[in-house]
Amino acid sequence: MDALISPLVLYSACALGAVGVVLALPRRGASWRVPGTLLAAIAGGVVVLALGLVANESGQLPNIYFYVFAALALGAALRVITHHRPVYSALYFILTIIASAGLYVLLAAEFMAFALVIIYAGAILITYLFVIMLATQSPVEGDDEFQADYDAKAREPALATLAGFVLLAVLTTMVFGGLGSLRAPSGAQHARIERLALATMPQKIERVLRDTPRRDDSGEPMRDADGRAVMMVGPDERVVRLPAIEGRSMVNIAEGSVLVEMPDGGTRMTNPRDWPEELGVSNVEMVGRNLLADHPGTIEIAGVILLMAMLGATVLSRRQVEIDEEAKAHEARRLHGLDEEGVAS
Amino acid sequence: MTGVGPVILAQADYPEAMGTITLAHYLFVSGAMFALGLIGFLTRRNMIIMFLCTELMFQAAGLALIAFSRYHLDHTGQTFVIFVLTVAAAEAAMALALVILLFRKRESLSTEDWTEMSG
Numbered sequence: 001m002d003a004l005i006s007p008l009v010l011y012s013a014c015a016l017g018a019v020g021v022v023l024a025l026p027r028r029g030a031s032w033r034v035p036g037t038l039l040a041a042i043a044g045g046v047v048v049l050a051l052g053l054v055a056n057e058s059g060q061l062p063n064i065y066f067y068v069f070a071a072l073a074l075g076a077a078l079r080v081i082t083h084h085r086p087v088y089s090a091l092y093f094i095l096t097i098i099a100s101a102g103l104y105v106l107l108a109a110e111f112m113a114f115a116l117v118i119i120y121a122g123a124i125l126i127t128y129l130f131v132i133m134l135a136t137q138s139p140v141e142g143d144d145e146f147q148a149d150y151d152a153k154a155r156e157p158a159l160a161t162l163a164g165f166v167l168l169a170v171l172t173t174m175v176f177g178g179l180g181s182l183r184a185p186s187g188a189q190h191a192r193i194e195r196l197a198l199a200t201m202p203q204k205i206e207r208v209l210r211d212t213p214r215r216d217d218s219g220e221p222m223r224d225a226d227g228r229a230v231m232m233v234g235p236d237e238r239v240v241r242l243p244a245i246e247g248r249s250m251v252n253i254a255e256g257s258v259l260v261e262m263p264d265g266g267t268r269m270t271n272p273r274d275w276p277e278e279l280g281v282s283n284v285e286m287v288g289r290n291l292l293a294d295h296p297g298t299i300e301i302a303g304v305i306l307l308m309a310m311l312g313a314t315v316l317s318r319r320q321v322e323i324d325e326e327a328k329a330h331e332a333r334r335l336h337g338l339d340e341e342g343v344a345s
Numbered sequence: 346m347t348g349v350g351p352v353i354l355a356q357a358d359y360p361e362a363m364g365t366i367t368l369a370h371y372l373f374v375s376g377a378m379f380a381l382g383l384i385g386f387l388t389r390r391n392m393i394i395m396f397l398c399t400e401l402m403f404q405a406a407g408l409a410l411i412a413f414s415r416y417h418l419d420h421t422g423q424t425f426v427i428f429v430l431t432v433a434a435a436e437a438a439m440a441l442a443l444v445i446l447l448f449r450k451r452e453s454l455s456t457e458d459w460t461e462m463s464g
Contacts, residue, residue: 004369021381025388044377051370058363061446071375075399077378081385081394086454089394093401096378100404103371107363107415112423116407119430124400125439131441132393135448150390150455160387168380179365184417193418262372283423289421302431309435316442318450 004052004176011169013050017043018165023153025161026084044074047172058069063106073099084151086132090125097121111284195280197289203278205258206239212276231272234265363415373411379405391454392447396440403433 019021023036048067054282076095083089097120104113136148136231154160210234212220222230233239240259253260256275261267281289291299382401389395407426414422444454452457 004366017377021384031426045374047377049401051366051373053368055364055366058364060366062367062370065399066370070370072376074374074381077381081381081389081398081403086391086393089397093397096404097400103374103408104411107371108410109414109426112411112426114432115427119434120400120404127437128393128397131444135393135444135454148391148453148455150453150457151394152408153390154388155390157388160384163387164380164384165381168376170438171376171379172373175380176369180368182368184364213408217429223362251383283420286420287423287427290424294421296426302428305435309438310399313438313442316439318444 002052004179005047007173009050010047010172013043013046014165014172016040016304018161019169020164021078021082021160022157022193024078025153025157026082027157027178028153033082037075037082040261041075042076044071045052065102067098069102071105073103075126084147086136086151088128090128092134093128094125096119097125098329108283109287110118110282183191189335194281197286198279199252199288201281201285202239204260204285206233207231208276208279209239209258209270210235214274232274233260240267365416368412368416372409375383375405375412378402378408390456392444392456393441393454395456396437396444399440400433400437403429 017040020036020039020041023032024040025036048070050099052061052067073096076092076099079092080096083092096246097116099111101121102114104116152290161186212231213230216222224230237260240261256272257269259267260270382398382405384394385398385401389398401429407429408427410422410460414420447459448454
């Protein structure tokens with residue numbers, strides 16, 4: 001198998017990381033937290049460094065921010081599972097989320113990055129924090145003896161870490177080995193997809209073209225009688241929404257022209273020369289298009305899942321108040337200002 | 346730059362697909378995060394932390410999905426992350442309701458108080 005980085009480096013880094021995580025997991029007595037965390041960090045650093053060297057040779061070095069966000073995300077993830085106080089675990093998880101959002105931005109997925117911060121860090125984690133604060137008694141500062149046993153001691157740290165890192169080693173071996181057979185589609189194919197997507201958005205095109213000046217043959221912006229710039233789509237004009245008129249396609253992104261309806265009812269094609277270079281489809285538009293055009297049924301299912309979860313959570317967490325007949329009668333007497341014998345007090 | 350309109354905010358070009366080796370970087374981060382979540386789920390005995398670790402694993406899956414979405418320049422991966430978020434939110438609501446219910450019964454968050462549930 002054509003390994004991306006030497007198996008020796010990969011497996012020894014995994015072993016080193018495993019030892020580090022075992023040491024870093026919470027335990028009673030002598031604390032190995034700091035050396036354990038350091039060891040795990042070194043192991044992660046070795047793999048990323050090896051990957052970086054390979055990338056440097058092939059000229060595919062990721063952005064420097066990738067390393068910053070990856071280190072933040074993995075370091076915070078390690079603290080999530082090793083911190084002995086649940087509140088801090090949750091706060092470190094928020095750090096992981098924010099670092100992941102940074103990675104999403106690097107991957108040109110802006111919408112998901114914002115959604116992640118808002119939904120995860122803003123909503124889900126706050127719910128977790130509420131429950132943790134509701135259910136955890138604060139220990140005396142700096143006194144681990146009062147820490148609840150289930151927080152202070154990990155269960156089978158060595159076995160679990162072994163399982164986790166064997167999984168990681170197998171996963172990375174398979175992924176790195178299989179990457180060579182993975183073909184990314186060509187850029188030209190995707191330029192076509194983008195043009196198709198843009199052609200279905202006449203409103204967006206109209207909005208942009210209203211701000212784009214028409215140019216005359218010398219390249220100067222055209223002016224009307226009052227000296228104002230003439231736009232590609234004027235105030236009284238509109239982009240024709242029909243798919244095609246007289247065999248001419250309404251929006252021809254490849255040529256850079258659209259059919260515009262003039263106030264007197266006639267139509268004209270815009271000049272390809274005026275077409276704005278920067279007219280493109282943003283990430284949010286593409287995700288929204290994909291979501292609504294290709295997966296409309298899934299949205300409905302997601303809605304049902306959320307509704308069911310809401311109902312289920314309400315039913316589960318409702319405090320069961322059992323009032324028997326005697327208690328009811330007692331409460332009724334108390335409300336009416338009567339004592340136990342039924343005599344007004 | 347004249348004015349911040351839709352023209353400026355929209356991406357000028359469709360993003361270039363990233364290289365295979367850069368994809369490997371993201372997949373390694375995702376795999377390591379998943380492994381950490383798994384270890385946390387197996388070792389920690391606090392129910393809330395265990396559910397937090399499942400969220401960590403969701404997060405790792407989401408990162409891999411977004412990386413592949415970028416690699417193939419196919420937005421279905423990003424759409425799928427929306428549904429991962431939905432499921433994570435639903436799971437968090439149910440899990441926390443269960444934790445609250447169990448905590449009221451035993452005044453403890455330890456999973457070992459509920460070993461009789463393993464049957």
